Every structure is written in C-alpha cells, then in structure tokens.
Amino acid sequence: MQKELEDIVKAYLIASEQGMQTALATVVHVEGSSYRQPGARMLITENGALTGAISGGCLEGDALRKAQLAMLQQKPMLVTYDTTDEDDATIGVGLGCNGIIHILLEPLGPHRTLCPLTLLQQQVGNRDTTVLVTLFNLTRRSAPQPGTCVLITDGGERQVQLEEGPLRTAILTDVCAAFTARQSAVKTYDTGQDQITALIAWHPPAIQLLVAGAGNDVQPLVKMAAILGWHTTVVDGRPAYAQPQRFPEAARVIVAKPVEVLQHLQPDDYTAAVLMTHNYNYDIALLSALLPHRLPYIGVLGPARKLQRMLQEMEDTGAAITPEQRARIYGPVGLDIGADTPEEIALSVISEVKAVMAGAPGDSLRNNPVAIHQRAHQQIIQKQL
Template sequence: MVYHFICKNVINEFQQIIRAYRKTDFSQRKAALATVVGLSGSGYRRPGARMYITDDGQWMGAISGGCLEGDALRKAREVMQTRQARLVTYDTSDPEGENFGIGLGCNGVLDVLIQAIDPNDPENPLETLDRVMQDRRPLTFETALPDGAGIFVEELKPDIQLLVFGGGYDAVPLVKLAKQIGWRVVITDDCVAHLQPRRFGEADEMLAVQRDEIRQQIPVDSYSAAVLISHNFKYDRAVLQELLQTDIRYIGLLGPKKRGDALLDEVADFVKPEDEKRLFWPVGLDVGADNPQEIALSILAEIQAVFRKTSAQPLKFKNAPIHQPVSSISLLEKNQ
C-alpha cells in the first residue's frame, strides 16, 4: 500500500520538534519519531502529524488529541531499544470501547509509524524536515514502512512567511501571534529606530530597508504574505508599488477602506485586473476586532484562509467533512 498525503503548509508544526531534537543530548538519551502515516475515517490529527519522543518520557508534538500519546510513548521506548521501526494501528471507531483505557469515539483508524532516530545519520527524517524548512522549497518525502507494508509519501510545503511592513506598536502582537502559530516572520521599516529587539525579538529577521530597495532586500517567495501596517501613507505607497511587481500571494492594507482606495489610486499603473485576488483592504476578517491583539488575530485568520483556500465561514455551515479525505493508493495502482 502507498499512503499518499499532501501536507499543505503544515511544515510549521515541526519547528518545535526540530528544536527539541537539536537540544537532545544523545550521549545520554535515545529518541524516536512517531508519524501518522494513514487514516481511515476521521481523526484529531491528519497524516503527517508527528511526535518526537525521548527515553526519559518527554515528547514534543502530538499524534492525537492526547489519548494515544501514552501508548505511543511505551511503544517508542521498545523501538529505541531494538532500533527496528514499527507500524502501529489504532482503532478509535468504537465510542464505548476500552482501547487504551478510554472510549475515544473519533470514528477513525490511524496508522502510526514509529522510528528510532540516529543523530549520526544525515538522512534521518528530522534532518530532512529541517532542510525543507531552511530551503523553503516544496519536497516530496517518501518513507518506507516496515515489513514491506508500503510507502508513505508526503508533499511537504514551507510554512507561511509573514512580511510586516512597519514597526509600530500594533505590529508587536502581529509578530508574536504569527510566531506562536509557527510562521516565519520578517519585520521591516525604513527607520532602524523602530526595529527594537526588545519589541520584536521573536521575529526571524528585522530589516531596515529603504523604499527603493524592497524588492532587492526583502525575501519574497510564493509562500509569503505581506501586511502594510506602518501608518505612513508615503511608505505604504512605496511598499505597495514594489510588492505589486512581485508574485506575492497576499497583500493586506491596514486602515479604513478609503485609505486603501487612495493607496491603490496612486499606484494604479502597477495594478492588474488579477491583483484583486491578492489585495485585501481593510485587512483582516470581520470578527469585531478592536484592540491590536484582536486585529492581529483577524489578520492572521484571513491569511490562513487565503493560503488554505477556505471560506473562513463557521464550520457549522459546512456541509462536508472538515478536512478533505485522505487518499491511499495501492502499489499496483501507482505503477500502472
């Protein structure tokens, strides 16, 4: 069987796992990685979810809502000792069942691959994941399952990169919340005095860039979103003009609609009809946001919806499963 799943921008979940892996003292500890590789029915976590485990009982990440981690920890310790990968199936479909001491009722069957981690192997799965995150390029990642059970194929994509233009007070919660989600964050301003480490210490980069250097200095890629939050009309106009000449997928303009209209009028020569799909003004979803923290929430929720191509409507109105079905194809089907 080939388990095939497209991981859409979930690479951000792996940052804490990578950090935990880097901090592990392998002269004292052993470690393993549990990965959800198959799902039939519904489940709290999707294929590609990971859990990093050390032999002292510590773990980072999750393969369920908390109900399977204890059993996975026990099995991971066995794998650490034998150095033999193991494929474990968890049936959570019986709400009255006594699996693992609790009736889970998730109505799904999960297949979880548990692998010992060799820190001396440059091709171990965590080293591979780290390279994807650093290179910011999509990667098809294939993992052979034990005993010829099949291959788990993931199409991993980089996390969202948030470009924040403007280092004012209301940019602070935007940067903090984006980092809590796991995104890569770059904050820039044309005034270096606005870029204070004590305010934006969570940011991956702080760049003081002049207006005519934006395209040359700012690391725009196809997984980037920009928010113009400087409160300086001339600066926002210069930034907007430069961004419209890139392939960035999302441009959000803070402030009332009239201000956004005026900005767009001044850069009309650079606006194409198709740009309407990537321009958002006023920026953010209508969630009644008032203070900077709430505004940051509304902005990031809108960006997430755009990148995941969802409606951003309440799930109660969705007449379909929350997630797209997981596709599994046989080896025979793959080779035909």
C-alpha cells in the same frame, strides 16, 4: 506543521547531544476522522519527553510505551488505533474520533543509513518545498517496516534510499505528482510479492510574513505569528521604532525605505505582506514595489477608501494593475470578527492570512457541509507494478 517539524528537529539534536535514544512517530494513514492527519509527527525520547503531536493527547501515552519497545528492539513498528469502537477497550480512554489511525514508530540513531531527522533537518533550514516519503506494510504488520527513505526538495536536494527497480520508479513518479498537485497522498504498490504503502508527504515552507510598520500595534501581530511558527520580518523607515528589542519574536527587524525592502526579502508563494505603517506615502510606495511579485496576500490596514485612493494614484502614474493583482490585495485587512483592540486586530489579520494561504473560506466550521479535512490523501490508491 512547519513549526512542529522545526521543534522536532531541535529536540532531536538536543537529545542526540545528551546521548539519549529517540524514536519518530508518524501518522501514516487515517481511515475516517482523526484529530491529526497523515504527515503529523512526534519525537519521543527514552526519558518520556514528547515533541509534536499525533493526536489531541489521547494516543500519546500509549504511543510512548510502544516507542520505547521499538527503541529497545531497534526496528520500526506499525501501530493501529481503532477509535470507532465506542468502548475503546483496547486503549482504555474515550477518544470519540470515529477513525482508524495508523502510526509508524521509527527508532532513530547511527544504525539508520538514512535518518528521518537528518532529512527533516535539511528541510527546516531553508525555504524549499519538500516531499518526504515513508514506507510501511499495512497488510503484514509483523513484516519489516521500511520507514522514511526519500526526501526531495524543489531546490534540488535529493536523497533516496530505494533500490533501482519498478517500485523506486513508481514512487519517484508519484513524488513529482505531489509537487505538481501541492498535496500529500497515500498509495499502495503491489510488487507481485508484497504490498508496500507509501505516505507521500508534501511539506511547504513556513509562511514568511512581511510587516511594514513598527508601531505598538504591530507587536501583538508579530507575537501571534511567532506562535504559529511563521518567519516574520518587520520593516520601517524610522530607526527609533524599528528596533529588535521591540520585536524579539521577529526573525528580522530592518530600517529601510520602501524601495529597499525587497533587497532584504525574497518573496515566494508562501509570503504574505501587511502594510500598517500609518504612513500613506510609505505604504503606497511599498505596495507598488510588491505588486509585480506573486505574493498571494498583501494586506492594507485602513479603510476601503484609502486603498481605493492608493490604487487610483498608482494607475494615474502609469501602473497597470491587473484583476489578478487586485485579487491578491486585501483592504481593509483582516476577517470581520468585530476586532477593536490591537490584539483583536492582530487575530483578525492572522486569521485572514492563514485562510488565504490554506485556500479556506474563513467561515464558521458549522457552516461547512463537508469534512473538515480533505480526504484525497487518506484514500489509498492501489498500483500494480
């Protein structure tokens, strides 16, 4: 989703420079099944250009027409699509999602005291985890829809367009809870006079991928990571291989010794490393440097016996490898998909990194007995103020 937000911000800046009106469509609540989940966003320009997605393509056309009306009226609009109706008479297309999707359309521009895209622009420019709050009135759709009004990052950025009072206090408390739980939520607050619902959207930074090795087999891995919007750093000790023109999709290409790598990288909870230099000494030295840091994923290319030998040598030289550290090392690297070519191996590695980062098993979805998407953030929690 981070790549989608980055693309939306870029498109918004271009449209603003051209003087075009824009609107932001946000999936704020889902009942049942849908292609996209709460927090999915799409930018709509007055000339019909779309960036991002709120569905698999079935809602975008109608959302475009309604967004143009919202731009004309210059006020947010809440739109609901009921795809549980097999006839889909109100939309005119066969959706088959079996869910009710609520989308908030927010016109953007100088009239907004706090523009959602201004908030998003601040988020995508750094590696902070962010909570973005969008308010809407689900019970009275014709009432004014407040829209996006809060952005708070774990890096200390804080913008809140809410009056002092019980509603502000309750929302900020739930924002803190979202940071702790690392999960979005949808909650309704009963103010006594009205009910206001909030999408409290938790957004982690993009995955930061460190690839040690600049051989030809690394090129498809970097390309696939770029498609996903991951921020990739390629490092190698060989100047002839570690050249930016060989990896145009990488954020950085660095020539460095293993002990120098961490001078160029700040590991965090969303950093993964893959060691594929085909140089045993380089890989073991870098593994020793990375292990004290809490990277959730360190992949080691090669057979299992290679990794076992590396760990044994590290322990023989005095390293105390804890069970928690060992659990974060994946070798042989990748999911078992029968990969053979460099492209297939890259797909295997990318899939395993994504599964680990998402806390998913990496199994076939048909073997999953529960819903594909977690439902915790879809259930509206009522709060009396």
